[in-house]
Amino acid sequence: MTPIPGTERSIETVNLSIAFGKGAQYRQVVDDVSITLAHGDCYGLIGESGCGKSTILRALAGLNHDYQGHILFNNREQQPLRDKAFYRQVQMVFQDPYASLHPRKMVWNSLREPLKLHRMDRHEARISDVLNAVGLSDAFRYRYPHQLSGGQRQRVAIARALILEPSVLLLDEPTSALDVSVQAEILNLLSVMRKQRQLTYLMVTHDLAVVTHLCQRVGIMHHGKLLEELSADTLRRGAANESYTRQFLAASEA
């Protein structure tokens, strides 16, 4: 694929390698992975369970500091311990929204927390605006996570990621815990948000229909390695170069 010019680069890994455990427990989970996203890209990362997809996302998000290689953001090398500005610009959305919402905090409180942390102004207006953007009325402010449906909870988790006005969302299976009917609504919301806010997405998913619907480029991982990158069109046609990818696609569609 054609190289992305420096000014257009958003988030990237260069020769990223990650291992866990020592001695007999040692396991190389991510092996020399280089992925570059341009501003506004939607990149899907697919591959069998355990191949290292979420581990890459966690390292990019600054949640795992123990890696080899380089992580760059806006063409600048990032230290394993990121600065505060990075955490405002790059947000993660998890598969299970319970992971990002405190069970004993009402929605308004969960949304206000990041605003306080990053010393942002106009808390009330920002909370109303972001709830409205994700399709929830202002009345949802006063609900606890257990008083929300799965889809509403994921909307709040997305609102919490968006309230800091980031440029990048790292999406870890954002719809796989939801009912099929709700999955389409959340994917649609993510798609609208990306266009409206010119966001860059890196999305891990098991679901081929999701990547081909939302992403332009897809990376296929196998045993910690990035095997190949394909356009979503090529993936849709099943015209992969690697035989592993063709097998994976066939198995996923079966």
Ligand SMILES: Nc1ncnc2c1ncn2[C@@H]1O[C@H](COP(=O)(O)OP(=O)(O)OP(=O)(O)O)[C@@H](O)[C@H]1O
């Ligand atoms: N903190 C950790 N300590 C030890 N091993 C870990 C740790 N985090 C992940 N692993 C291991 O690394 C491997 C890759 O995990 P990862 O979650 O990245 O896979 P994945 O491709 O996202 O899988 P899935 O699609 O099932 O979520 C797994 O074998 C997992 O058990």
